[in-house]
Amino acid sequence: MPTQAPTDATVLLRLDEADELAAAWVCALAERRGIRALLIKGPALHLHGLREERVSADVDVLVEPARFDELCAAIAECGWTKRPGLLISELTTVHSTTFLRDGWPCDLDVHSFYPGFLAGPTLVFEALWRHRFPLSLAHRDCLALDKTAGALVLALHSLRGATIQPRHVQELEQLVSTPFTDDERADIAALARETGCVATLDSVLPRLGVFVEPSADELASPHLRDWRERVTAGSHGSYFWMLALRRSRWHERPRLLWRAFWPTRRDLLVGRPETADTVHGRTRARLARWGRGIRSAPAGVRAVWTHRRRLTP
Template sequence: MPTDASTDATVLLRLDEADELAAAWVCALAERRGIRALLIKGPALHLHGLREERVSADVDLLVEPARFEELCEAIVGSGWRERPSLLISKLTTVHSKTYLRDGWPCDLDVHSFYPGFLADPADVFEALWRHRWVLSLAHRDCLALDKTAGALVLALHSLRGATIQPRHLDELEQLVRAPFTDDERAELAALARETGCVATLESVLPRLGVEVEPTAAERAAPELRYWRERVTAGSHGSYFWMLALRKSRWRDRPRLLWRAFWPTRRDLLVARPEAVDTIRGRTRARLARWGRGIRSAPAGARAVWTHRRGVSP
């Protein structure tokens, strides 16, 4: 049926379509401003033979750290908005910001650095930038990670969630079964050492046939302890509150403990949008949250206790 030219048309994007268009768009946005950015994960991993093809719920972009905020401001200025975050996320997630937009089924996840790389974020980006690879998306050339760099990022990503999420464990197993040449193994060893992920991937690199020793700086990095705790704890929420409390000032700890015990209405509804927004509904949601916290607390405490002596000498 003919429609008036002024009538707004609604186009429903499939997730795979949205992923490709959003990736091409954000890469073009960065390029126009002269900001270096690299797509991480996504379809490049399948094209490199590192994991099976699948559609992601978000587009991951690594940005040169010095211009991270500039690109984030440009994304907001283009009509995207930052995803509402919880207090615990603000306290423990400092490496990325997530953006969403009405009508788009995917998110933009923009990173200033990637967890698990223990070298200086600027140095890590320069090393990964040398391993950039051209990927065509939505009829546009974008910059992604090559096979070597992609394998390290996938290993770090999968290892963090492998303890409680079968998909991440499965992707890790796919990675270790992927074929690598001797030259590629040598590149993996060199890049892992340069970016400081030899110790964080100590359980993965040998399975890839990569024998390499971490540098003294990597062994001494305080972040190594937190990484090992995070991997041991999985994604259990109790651990993140333990981490936030440990990093906070003493005078702030009573407030944090209260917020862990009794989240604000906003935090509760952001975390559990299915909760009924009434006094009774919010109380039920909080009680359910206590149950999950009690069940996950042993895993968090065990992670802290296991790595209490810190990093290796």
């Protein structure tokens, strides 16, 4: 795939074309560098019968953690740039970096680990790597997750967004209605235990006919509380500011509170590109943001209160 910047003669790509080409390109780039990378979600989920066919806005790739920075640097060298991030995203999102490029309608979302797996990132990657299979995209073989691993990733993905997006609820319902053989259910149980997602998926695995107890390490993980709070609160801004405040040092909290109350011009325009870049437009955007924050705050408070001590299923 050419790496030079698009020219006026460049043919505009449809999103489905861009997804396939970008997936094949990033897999080829990783392979040339000797970096192990796995496509997660995407067309493999439909191929396995886990989800209806759909075109995604991004391509998700999981990279061996020790070489995550190396692959990100290689992607940047080829003309992709990091998507501008909000302050709150920089404070609370540590597992992935998103890249975009002029002329390409899709993003590249590069993961060092995937939220919901509570075992160590390297252990999780090695376990998922054993569940890879060749997937042909843009006339080349890429490596994607098999049905067992794909089911776990889809369950985690859908569960995180189910409180605010009906599509995730529908995808979760389709997943739990998918037929699995006894061997597949045993495989799911073993992989869930190995990667530490039994407790995070305690509301989903029994519906798949998978009955397994979480390990003591999983139940003791400090990330279990964060996961349960996130699922309960949904992807609402108020909860993420509460999380950022909890993780910050005392002397940093006044600045964070002020940024939550009065976001910078940059954060306003990145978060809401439709905002008119005028004093009046930015003021209206801040007032609207206060309204959204006030409406979502009770859900965040309930999530924090509910799970402040509850670390067992």
